[in-house]
Amino acid sequence: MVVDRIPSGTRDVLPDEMRELRAMTDRIRAVFDRAGYGEVYTPALEYERTFASDRAGRGWLATPPAYRVFDEQGNVLVLRSDMTIPIARLVANRYQHSELPLRFSYLAHAYRSVRPQRGQSREFLQAGVELIGSPSPEGTAEVLGVLCAALDSAGLQSYRVGLGDAALYPSLLEQLGIGEEIRERILRELVDGDFVGVEREVAALSLAGDDAELLLRVPQTRGGPEVLEGLAGPLHDAGSGMRTVHAMLAREVAARIIFDLGLVRSLGYYTGAVFQVYDPAHGLPIGSGGRYDELLGLFGRPLPAVGFALNVERLHIALTGEERGRPRAQT
């Protein structure tokens, strides 16, 4: 029999799964709604220039759009690779004079390229919020609260939220007087999770012993509030920033936080606090977010902003894993 296949990395959802997904997303949607985050939908197709990588500041758009088509006039359109950029565009276009802050939520698909035979999704459903016009620390604390409320409503129990600062390690490198080219190299090793590579790059710099030790220790520093104690010099500001956010969180939210000085996100538009959701029932983060205080400016409306996106499919896998009480499940 000839089977009409579907592209790798895409899939059909049948009623049993759909019912579970729908129940979960309905609860998450209700949380967003109660918190005042109005749901928006933007087109899956955008002009290519909206996603141009120079918008991402350092030009590190980790997940650039993978799919391009031409329209009737020969313009290049892309399938969106995330929802943050379309919402930044939407705010700049349609909310030029609105009172701040603005709160938006979405449950929408994004599209990314996949590596062959890795079981990755080309099309995946994200549930997230964006809070625009609310600076740190208030905005960050609010969004972390919404994030945990959404996960709680979905029924996830053992999750933790890693909280770091995207500017921490880059500014540490800068303050130690390390040149830009080597800075980028070290950051790339860190984004790749190659600590042996970081060690090799740092060793080649012939820094003073203390400085070298600091550069190796900081990316591996994660844990409770005790890791923020005694952060001096270049790390002091980031440390007190995280402490301030933490102090503003409700107790049950604060209890979920793991401070992570090594959390560097590969999305170039993050500027301050960054976070990632972990659950013992899944080997990969099930959601992430952070502050992007410069992105809106690139669309002509400079505003501080913060948001997160949950990967609905991974959340579902983690939930199922927790229910079964067995240790782990693959993506």
Added chain:
Amino acid sequence: MSDLRIAVPRGALFDETLTLLSRLDIDVAEVRTNDRKLLFEDAGLVTMRPSDVPTYVESGVADIGITGKDVLMEQSEREVYELIDLGYGRCRMVLATAAGEDRAAETLRRLGVVRIATKYPRVAARHFEQTGRQAEIVEVRGSVELAPITGLAEGIVDLTATGTTLRENGLVVREEIAECTARLIANPVSHKLKAAAIDALLERLK
């Protein structure tokens, strides 16, 4: 010693890995003696081919694992943390061709493309791309040395420790691509959620 599950490579790195683990007070006696069993629940160990270690660690079924840098280079897209260089299992990733006049160089000059047999197609392809040469990569599963002897390929990219197998098959090293040792890798989520256990282990390894 902790609730970590560790992926242990069978094969060339096996013995030294067990020595290392027993130094960490992990009971490896049963692993040493029973080569059919794969999962040792009490010791928190699971044994497998070195090239499967990143797969198990990335998925999170193993929290940490030990494998060669050669495997990590070949599977560079795996989302795992490479924590430390364990220093043992040292060998070199090399480009080798038949002794005498370099057939690969001659083929490149006259035909523009050289055929390279390897178990590491991505490492080989990357090496030739980075050095601005065109290569047709022929993936083989074992006894790579056979390829240049029989004429399947002009050269091979492979791992060598002492060079004995290469020599016995009349091959010589033309280029060194990388030096490889055993690495300790970790699942990124375990690295956060089981930070204390992983750090305690790292501390003892230093």
